[in-house]
Amino acid sequence: MVDAVIGENTVARPRRAAGRKGLRHALKRKSTAAFLMTLPLILLIVLLVVYPALYSVHLATLNKSMQRFVGLGNFEFLFKRDTFWLVVKQSCIFAITAVVFKALIGFIVAHFVHNIPAKGQRKWRGMLLVPWVIPPAMSTLAWLWLFDPSYSAFNYTLAFFGIGPIPWTGDAAWARFSVILVNVWYGAPFFMIMYLAALKSVPEQLYEAAAIDGANWWQRIWYVTLPMMRNIIAITTLFSLIVTFANFDIVRILTAGGPLDKTHIFATWAFRVGIEGSDIPLGASVSLFMVPILAVAAIFILRDVSKRGNES
């Protein structure tokens, strides 16, 4: 039928009009086709992300056996528990410290890689990105073994220099240090590669101009590099904040929240309470506390993304 209409038009009208009409039809069909092409994606997002997220809110209002509606009872219960406040504190310490160190190390390493001749950069980039490529569950096992109190490499090496054995994962302060160290090790390469890409996009003329104006090394970084990289630094940091805040593997394998729940973060404690302790509503309530922070970070990222979209 569509063909017939187009055919009629071609006969009756000049060519250009027919083309326009055909295009309009194409557009009509286009939206249907486009909808069909995105349908699986929409279904996936709605059924397996949006629905569970809302369902999680519903779950958080039930009692342990999920028979009775208790409103905000789970939250009241959480607020009265010391462990909960420990988890809040530790999650913030963990995420902020780890992200700051990742960003710093990434920034510094990116500069060093950028400094050396282009020919050798590939090799160094390759080596430095390895921690990001290995599945974190696997590499954390290696760290666990490096941290082993009696047989392991770190304490052996420290003993060689006369420094006593350090209870890496046994003592609260050291355990916190250890999970952050492993997270920095794992995440710094991501910053390094993002910053390196940003550095490469800074036009060389800007540095030449700065050098002619007599800018020293520090001034070049402060007045040329940082402003040019500001967008990528912001977006990478926010993105990493989300991922770090919601981290599970590293803490779970390295300390499993111990000693005495001192290293639990929201994800690992939600797992402990919800799955291992089979109190699903309470676990759901715990993981919901991640939402506000994730949402704030997401809003900032989104603003940045759309701003960049408008610029281009």
Place this chain on the structure above:
Amino acid sequence: MSTLTIDKAGPTRNVKYGSMSRDRAWALRWSYFFLTLFAIFSLVPPLYMLITSLKGSAEISAATNPWWVFHPTLENYVGLLTSNQFMRFFFNSAMVSIVVVIITMLISIPAAFALSRMKFWGSATLATGVFLTYLVPDSLLFIPLFKMFALIGDVTGIQLINRWYVLLLIYPTLTVPFCTWIMIGYFASIPKELDEAAIIDGASWLQTLIRIFIPVALPGLIAATIFAFTVSWAQFLYPLVFTTSTDQLVLPVGIVTSLIKGDVFNWGQIMTGALLGAAPPLIIYAFLMDYYIAGLTAGATKG
């Protein structure tokens, strides 16, 4: 008076004409020095995995230098590669990752094409939604998803909990938004004239996608494929929650739960298992590093 002369003439002149190349040489030396330190920091854990995997259990518990292998042996490798259980984990992991990659591509390529080329009602909102979904972490969804799938089992009798194929349903929530997002960026960089010409020549949307977009955006597709694979291969939380029987486990969870028995850590085997588990992503990365990096930098920032 003399200080004044030095101030004016000394340093500035020197920096500008005399020692430019010497400064650069020193900067280079420092760069290499620190890069070496950072490279050591990066490579110590994987190398230590390799070192331990080559040791026998007697050597591991002996108080000798842990950084060196005195009596290299392949017994850990032989032990794991001939163990049915370990090969089962490996097979499950490979199966899940490969199928998830295929599902991801089937969903995200057409979606990215539609979102980047066919502006329709709500397409901008949907693109934003995809990006937001990409930011939703696994640790937020595992509890409601677990309960949902348990309920489906109770209501319909179709058991999904503790079956490896439940992961095929769940992993795409991590991979699809990410890959769609990368590919929207890649497709957007293809000149509009290309597909307009194809449409005018009478090609259908599907033909345009297959004949023009996929070949032109192949680097982006490879990057997305690598990511989908590595994300599925490395996922730890979902399989830990959804699978428990040893024949349903994937590699990361299998190693953590089955090689550690109580308080007994068989470190030789654990490190060998971890190394074998890290091998597929590392091998892919060794060959396709540039695509991996392109995907990394495109995925997180580009619109």
